[in-house]
Amino acid sequence: LDDKTLNDKTIVKDYFNSTGFDRWRRIYGDGEVNKVQLDIRVGHQQTIDKVLNWLKEDGNLEGLTICDAGCGVGSLSIPLAEAGAKVYGSDISEKMVTEAQERARETLKDTSGLTLETKDLEGISGQYHTVICLDVLIHYPTDEAAQMIKHLASLAQSRLILSFAPKTLCLTLLKRIGEFFPGPSKTTRAYQHREADIVKILQENGFTLKREEMTSTRFYYSRLLEAVREGVNE
Ligand code: SAM
Numbered sequence: 708l709d710d711k712t713l714n715d716k717t718i719v720k721d722y723f724n725s726t727g728f729d730r731w732r733r734i735y736g737d738g739e740v741n742k743v744q745l746d747i748r749v750g751h752q753q754t755i756d757k758v759l760n761w762l763k764e765d766g767n768l769e770g771l772t773i774c775d776a777g778c779g780v781g782s783l784s785i786p787l788a789e790a791g792a793k794v795y796g797s798d799i800s801e802k803m804v805t806e807a808q809e810r811a812r813e814t815l816k817d818t819s820g821l822t823l824e825t826k827d828l829e830g831i832s833g834q835y836h837t838v839i840c841l842d843v844l845i846h847y848p849t850d851e852a853a854q855m856i857k858h859l860a861s862l863a864q865s866r867l868i869l870s871f872a873p874k875t876l877c878l879t880l881l882k883r884i885g886e887f888f889p890g891p892s893k894t895t896r897a898y899q900h901r902e903a904d905i906v907k908i909l910q911e912n913g914f915t916l917k918r919e920e921m922t923s924t925r926f927y928y929s930r931l932l933e934a935v936r937e938g939v940n941e
Pocket residue numbers: 716719720723731735776777778779780781782783797798799800803826827828829840841842843846
């Protein structure tokens with residue numbers, strides 16, 4: 708990793724261990740939030756539900772090994788473990804992981820199917836039937852996204868599920884307009900990705916698209932892709 712990448716990562720990590728933690732823990736919770744945060748909460752939950760529906764529809768969740776890379780406060784890891792999957796979730800932010808562990812203890816009768824730890828996703832090893840990485844690519848510029856997806860692909864025996872903010876003309880304009888009204892910075896830099904770029908990266912790593920979804924609310928936009936390893940049926 709070059710200096711710029713390391714620096715970007717330190718910024719993201721520090722953010723999710725400080726102001727970002729407070730902001731996102733609230734958005735990913737059920738307490739009172741402002742209208743924008745509520746909109747993002749609803750949108751994010753739709754992405755989570757779409758993934759859960761896909762996996763439940765397949766009917767093989769019991770005992771399935773799943774890696775949730777950049778698991779945040781466990782919004783996906785916890786319900787997956789509840790449904791009987793064997794889940795490994797990790798996140799670069801220790802605070803997010805600690806929150807996820809607390810939520811898991813409060814929610815799950817049995818936490819033995821869930822392992823949570825603080826780890827940069829580049830440091831994840833092992834093999835999982837399914838690797839899932841939701842709303843993390845927003846922290847990666849496109850040139851670094853290729854390396855990141857390649858690593859996740861190497862961990863996935865048969866399926867990779869990713870979500871990202873799509874780069875479309877409309878969103879690019881909205882972002883520009885946002886930049887004309889600089890307030891106190893609410894977040895780190897956000898990177899959008901062209902769907903064609905992501906699909907190409909997936910194909911280069913031996914994966915083909917199977918299902919896709921789009922979630923858009925007023926302030927939350929997330930493209931969800933499920934890709935399966937070519938030549939693997941299950
Ligand atoms: N995937 C979770 C979800 O959908 O509920 C959390 C999404 S949140 C917008 C982004 C998360 O990615 C944060 O918890 C952040 O700490 C984590 N993250 C960012 N860069 C990371 C990296 N290089 N390795 C692991 N986690 C990372």
